């Protein structure tokens with residue numbers, strides 16, 4: 001049975017799994033779950049992801065959620081080139097360091113910018129200035145940590161070659177870019193790293209995976225009115241209460 005990967009490329013963790021699988025020629029059935037259509041709430045999808053979140057995979061009888069767990073599973077099962085998730089324990093630990101840190105930092109602050117600048121306003125709600133200012137401060141603090149502490153003067157976070165840490169970091173950093181923020185403007189080192197990561201992944205694959213997020217601002221303009229209404233209470237409670 002072919003590996004099934006459940007994705008919506010609007011989501012950062014989905015893009016990391018998609019890019020990783022494609023880049024490593026892992027054969028899979030692409031199962032699109034449209035988040036804004038609420039397809040994550042179907043009974044069928046609940047059988048694949050017990051937490052009803054994307055990404056998720058089904059590999060025979062085995063189902064798995066959480067992007068980092070999925071990336072590590074795919075790296076190990078398909079014996080992808082060592083640089084992605086090095087066997088050397090210290091090198092691997094440095095990759096894990098980023099993968100552990102990002103959940104409550106780069107991921108959350110990058111994603112918040114898309115909600116605050118694009119998706120919540122599309123629900124007809126303006127973000128209070130102090131909330132927006134704090135979100136921007138948090139985002140900048142995380143970007144500075146990636147640039148100055150995780151990356152330093154190395155070509156990639158883990159050293160000379162791209163790893164899962166760079167892949168997860170770049171998809172997170174592209175989320176505020178989709179919200180119209182040029183996060184690279186005053187960060188030449190981060191921009192040069194982004195160019196290296198795009199090249200290492202392959203420009204065509206990188207651009208294809210990011211096409212949706214980079215047209216997010218256009219997408220909301222053509223969205224059916226009321227489309228986000230079912231998610232509004234949950235989203236406002238999460239971000240604004």
Ligand SMILES: N[C@@H](CCC(=O)N[C@@H](CS)C(=O)NCC(=O)O)C(=O)O
Pocket residue numbers: 011012013014035040052053054055065066067068
């Ligand atoms: N920590 C999880 C995050 C998963 C997650 O929050 N996925 C979002 C999309 S980015 C989702 O499926 N949300 C659907 C929902 O909450 O209804 C991972 O890395 O996979």
